[in-house]
Amino acid sequence: xxxxxxxxxxxxxxxxxxxxxxILFSVLVLMALGLAIIFGQMGVINMAHGEFxxxxxxxxxxxxxxxxxxxPSLFVGYFFVAMVLAFGVTFLLGMAVEWGLIRFLYKRPLDxxxxxxxxxxxxxxxxxxxxxxxxxGVSLPDWMMGSYALTDIIEVPINGIFVxxxxxxxxxxxxxxxxxxxxxxxxxxxxxxxxxxxAVGINTEKVDRVTFGLGCGIAGIAGSAFTMVGSTGxxxxxxxxxxxxxxxxxxGAQSLLGTIASAFSISQAQSTMEFFLSGSMAKVLTLLFxxxxxxxxPQGLFAMKIRH
Amino acid sequence: MKTQSGxxxxxxGLLKKLALPLAISLATYSQAxxxxxxxxxxxxxxxxxxxxxxxxxxxxxxISETGSVQAEKLAIEQINAMGGVLGRKIEYxxxxxxxxxxxxAEKSKKLLVNDKVAAVFGCWTSASRKAVLPVFEQYNGxxxxxxxxxxxxxxxxxxxxxxxxxQQILAGIDWLVKNKGAEKFFLLGSDYIWPRTSNKIARKHxxxxxxKVVGEEYYPLGHTQFNSVINKIKLKKPDVIYAIVVGGSxxxxxxxxxxxxxxxxKEKPLVLTISVTEDEILGIGGENIEGAYAAMKYFQxxxxxxxxxxxxxxxxxxxxxxxxxxxxxxxxxxxxxxKAAVEKAGSFDIDKVRxxxxxxxxxxxxxxxxxxxxxHHLWSKTRIGHAxxxxxxxxxxxxxxxxxxxxxxxxxx
Numbered sequence: 001x002x003x004x005x006x007x008x009x010x011x012x013x014x015x016x017x018x019x020x021x022x023i024l025f026s027v028l029v030l031m032a033l034g035l036a037i038i039f040g041q042m043g044v045i046n047m048a049h050g051e052f053x054x055x056x057x058x059x060x061x062x063x064x065x066x067x068x069x070x071x072p073s074l075f076v077g078y079f080f081v082a083m084v085l086a087f088g089v090t091f092l093l094g095m096a097v098e099w100g101l102i103r104f105l106y107k108r109p110l111d112x113x114x115x116x117x118x119x120x121x122x123x124x125x126x127x128x129x130x131x132x133x134x135x136x137g138v139s140l141p142d143w144m145m146g147s148y149a150l151t152d153i154i155e156v157p158i159n160g161i162f163v164x165x166x167x168x169x170x171x172x173x174x175x176x177x178x179x180x181x182x183x184x185x186x187x188x189x190x191x192x193x194x195x196x197x198x199a200v201g202i203n204t205e206k207v208d209r210v211t212f213g214l215g216c217g218i219a220g221i222a223g224s225a226f227t228m229v230g231s232t233g234x235x236x237x238x239x240x241x242x243x244x245x246x247x248x249x250x251x252g253a254q255s256l257l258g259t260i261a262s263a264f265s266i267s268q269a270q271s272t273m274e275f276f277l278s279g280s281m282a283k284v285l286t287l288l289f290x291x292x293x294x295x296x297x298p299q300g301l302f303a304m305k306i307r308h
Numbered sequence: 309m310k311t312q313s314g315x316x317x318x319x320x321g322l323l324k325k326l327a328l329p330l331a332i333s334l335a336t337y338s339q340a341x342x343x344x345x346x347x348x349x350x351x352x353x354x355x356x357x358x359x360x361x362x363x364x365x366x367x368x369x370x371i372s373e374t375g376s377v378q379a380e381k382l383a384i385e386q387i388n389a390m391g392g393v394l395g396r397k398i399e400y401x402x403x404x405x406x407x408x409x410x411x412x413a414e415k416s417k418k419l420l421v422n423d424k425v426a427a428v429f430g431c432w433t434s435a436s437r438k439a440v441l442p443v444f445e446q447y448n449g450x451x452x453x454x455x456x457x458x459x460x461x462x463x464x465x466x467x468x469x470x471x472x473x474x475q476q477i478l479a480g481i482d483w484l485v486k487n488k489g490a491e492k493f494f495l496l497g498s499d500y501i502w503p504r505t506s507n508k509i510a511r512k513h514x515x516x517x518x519x520k521v522v523g524e525e526y527y528p529l530g531h532t533q534f535n536s537v538i539n540k541i542k543l544k545k546p547d548v549i550y551a552i553v554v555g556g557s558x559x560x561x562x563x564x565x566x567x568x569x570x571x572x573x574k575e576k577p578l579v580l581t582i583s584v585t586e587d588e589i590l591g592i593g594g595e596n597i598e599g600a601y602a603a604m605k606y607f608q609x610x611x612x613x614x615x616x617x618x619x620x621x622x623x624x625x626x627x628x629x630x631x632x633x634x635x636x637x638x639x640x641x642x643x644x645x646x647k648a649a650v651e652k653a654g655s656f657d658i659d660k661v662r663x664x665x666x667x668x669x670x671x672x673x674x675x676x677x678x679x680x681x682x683x684h685h686l687w688s689k690t691r692i693g694h695a696x697x698x699x700x701x702x703x704x705x706x707x708x709x710x711x712x713x714x715x716x717x718x719x720x721x
Contacts, residue, residue: 009543016542020535027533133370135556135591145596147569155542157567160535229563230532231556231591235368239530239556274536279527280499282536 013275016154021271023160026167028263030225031240032247033174034218036259039248041178041191042211044102045113048120049244050237052094052216055123056086056223057232058131061138068139076141079224083166086224087217094216098209106208120237127234135233144228159228166225170218171260177214178256187211191254250290252300261301266290345394346656351424357396357656359384359643360403360419362430362440367407372555373432375587376454376639377402378626380429383643386621393647394656401425409439416440420447426656427452429642432635434458434502441466448658452642455635456582456604458505459715464662467645468685469678470638471605472715473506476582479690480603481513483705484548488578492522494546496537496553499526503552506582509720510550522546527553532560538568541577551581558588562597572599572695585633586699594699606637606675607693607701618674631699637674644670645680677710685713 005013031053038046063082067075097119105112144162147155178184189197190207198204223237230236251262269289273282294300351358361380363373384398392398401423403415412431419425420443427450431437434457444451444465451466459472484490493514497503503526511521522544525537541549553561565572565579572579579600586608589597608619608631618640622632645668650656653664669679679687687710693701 005543013539013543016539017536020533020539023535024533128366128370133365133374134587135371135559137559137589137591137593137596139593139595145563145567147567149569155569157535157564157569159563159567226532229560229567231559233371233556233591236556238368239532271536275540279525279531279537283528 012151012154014272017271017275018268019154019156019160020274021268023157023163024271025264025267026160026164027226027229028243028247028267029167029171029260030163030218030222031244032251032259032263033170033256034215034222035244036215036248036251036253036256037174037178037218038212038215039245040253040255040259041187042208042215043106043109044212045109045116046215047113047117047241048097048123049116049216049219050239050241051120051123051127052090052219052237053223053226053240054127054232054234054237055090055093056220057138057227057230057236058127058136058223059086059089059220060224060227061131061136061232064138064140076143079141079144083221083224086220090220090223091213091217095209095213097216098212102212103205103208124234124237131234133234135231135236138227138232140228163225163228166221170221174218174256183207183210246287246290250294250300252302255300255302258300258302265301345654346426348657348659349424350426350656350658352396352426352656355396356399357393358399358401358423358425359646360401360416360423360425360428360430362403362405362412362415362419362428363432364405364407364436366404368555369405369407369432369436372587372635375630375633375636376430376432378630379454379622379632379636379640380642382622382625383640385625387643387647393650394654398643405430405436409435412436413439413443416443416449416451417447420444420449426450426650426658427643427646427661429454429639429646431455437461437466450646450658450661452646454639454642456638458502459717460505462683462685462715464684465658466684467642467665467680468713468715469641469645470635470686471688471690472685472713473509474714474717474720475605475685475688475690475711476603477506477510478513479707479711480580480582480601480692481510481517481550483603483692484578484580484601485517485519487705488547488575490519490547490578492520492544492546493548493550494522494541494544494577495524496541496549496551497526498529498531498552498554498557500529503554503583506552507550509717512720527557529555529557531557534561534564535568538565538570541570542568546577549577549579551579552583553581554583555588556591558584559591559593562592562600566596572597574599584695585635586631586701587633587636589695589699590631594695594697597695598697600695601704602693602695602701603690604634604693605688605690606634607691607703608632609693609700609703610675610691611703612674612676614672614676615674641670641673641678641686644672645678649680679710681713683713683715685715687712 035049038044060082067078101115144159147157149155186202186207190204247263251258270286346352363377364370388397405412429452431453432455453466454469456470495507581602648668649661649664653660665680666682671677689707691703692705694704
């Protein structure tokens with residue numbers, strides 16, 4: 001399978017595929033980080049995660065329309081406004097959902113699966129009613145659609161770099177929030193021992209609500225970013241949910257570092273195999289690889305040591 | 309057993325006694341000639357005839373099938389405005405297949421057995437068609453199926469109003485080879501039956517012309533990361549990227565193709581697709597697919613009288629922002645072809661309609677002119693469209709003659 005390429009081509013292939021893998025890695029991290037916070041830290045199975053992403057995408061679509069209509073001169077920068085709005089709206093909706101639905105189910109994790117599954121169907125129908133069943137196209141400012149040529153074969157898409165930087169910023173912010181801020185300490189305390197955290201004066205209800213909102217908000221940003229590469233329709237969110245859970249479970253549900261490590265190994269494996277095998281076969285092999293490792297390490301790549 | 313048969317004789321005796329007065333009262337109620345045009349108990353009265361519309365209006369396929377439903381309703385409304393079929397207004401019963409193939413089968417049975425519809429217009433994916441096929445054959449119904457598809461099928465109970473694979477593929481490749489000097493092809497598709505079969509036919513044809521296929525790739529439905537295959541395409545330097553990616557994946561594919569520096573408005577590599585209609589471009593964005601070629605029988609931009617009035621009627625009925633793609637037009641043909649066959653047969657009976665169908669022609673078709681072949685597919689022209697930034701196709705070529713449908717191409721399977 002390597003024989004048909006020359007040595008210099010092979011170098012280029014591995015460089016290009018490595019880069020494609022990095023883009024995929026960023027996408028997976030963006031998808032999974034929000035879920036990892038909700039699933040890993042709170043133990044809530046959020047089946048509506050994909051729909052929160054799509055909400056972010058629709059908000060980006062609306063923002064782009066508003067800018068194109070009323071502020072065409074500022075269109076080049078609308079994407080940043082759209083991302084902030086996407087975060088804000090999904091964050092608030094997430095908090096509302098936690099208040100109206102999730103908080104009654106903390107002791108019944110499997111029921112959160114059903115409740116959020118129902119929520120995802122409701123949201124899908126809502127999108128269909130508001131935006132129609134057809135997919136909508138989000139137009140991007142020209143500067144985001146170009147590419148940067150490194151050599152005559154290797155060209156780096158600008159939106160790929162954009163997603164990578166965005167992922168880096170978000171991953172660092174989440175790291176800082178969870179491990180360096182006072183609020184993060186409260187979250188971790190609540191996760192480890194809820195009654196004790198409550199006893200020392202932490203408002204666990206508020207921590208839960210904000211954490212859930214944060215997870216949803218990150219999904220919203222991810223959805224906004226994906227309008228650069230993917231499609232936006234009422235049911236597009238479902239495409240992401242399986243991959244997202246795969247990344248989180250493979251990484252070890254309670255570890256954010258695990259999520260990143262898992263996204264990295266899955267994306268690089270997938271991207272390298274995609275080049276030499278067919279796309280479907282690469283996906284199958286990646287799944288087998290994940291299943292194999294999970295059989296050896298059921299707790300995922302990184303398990304947090306906590307006392308049960 | 310004995311008592312059962314006893315009851316049966318009693319019942320049948322009762323029926324026999326009642327039969328004559330029943331028949332007389334029925335006849336006076338609905339006048340004699342309702343029976344003439346309908347001897348098989350279809351839902352036909354003196355003033356109305358019932359048909360079915362069976363598409364997904366929910367689930368993942370709703371995106372694609374909405375246009376078909378709109379087209380079928382428009383055709384039915386127009387036929388009614390002209391006085392209906394054999395003097396009867398068409399009423400429709402709409403069922404939702406919900407993007408779920410068993411549901412399609414169940415709903416088609418409901419339409420045929422409970423509603424006794426005289427024809428059904430519906431289905432989109434091959435999977436849904438395969439699911440309803442045994443039902444239509446068992447209960448002898450008539451299905452008008454609008455989507456271009458892979459071929460390898462022919463049923464007495466189905467009229468295929470879209471193109472089968474050879475009609476769509478061969479002319480497109482021939483045109484590229486002749487006019488653009490294409491020699492190396494890269495085949496790409498979503499991973500299911502239609503793209504795989506279509507690519508098989510394309511590959512055979514390319515090899516027959518003495519040209520080369522330099523790559524063939526499939527990705528799962530809904531796949532959104534095409535960076536790897538785009539890298540491969542860059543390395544293999546094909547003249548033509550022959551893409552049969554379906555649904556939402558198209559959005560990802562074309563956006564990433566453009567972002568990776570492949571300029572489709574230049575001569576190399578060219579992109580030829582048979583799966584992106586004006587509908588999909590709405591999601592992709594015209595600026596992201598500008599320059600690609602598509603091989604289909606219908607584009608909204610076809611210039612003729614029929615299409616002009618079709619497009620304006622469609623927009624008047626369903627909104628100015630709407631676009632019309634190939635399948636939508638093929639769905640629009642269904643009710644008209646059925647009307648013509650019923651009128652030729654002088655009856656709604658399925659067997660008579662079927663017998664009358666081959667040779668039915670439609671000079672009012674938006675695509676120009678079509679005729680039903682003995683194999684229940686349509687003779688139609690194939691056209692090449694050149695995608696523009698405004699989301700419409702410029703038609704750069706059309707076959708001189710109607711292409712004969714050939715669902716079982718020899719040497720191409």
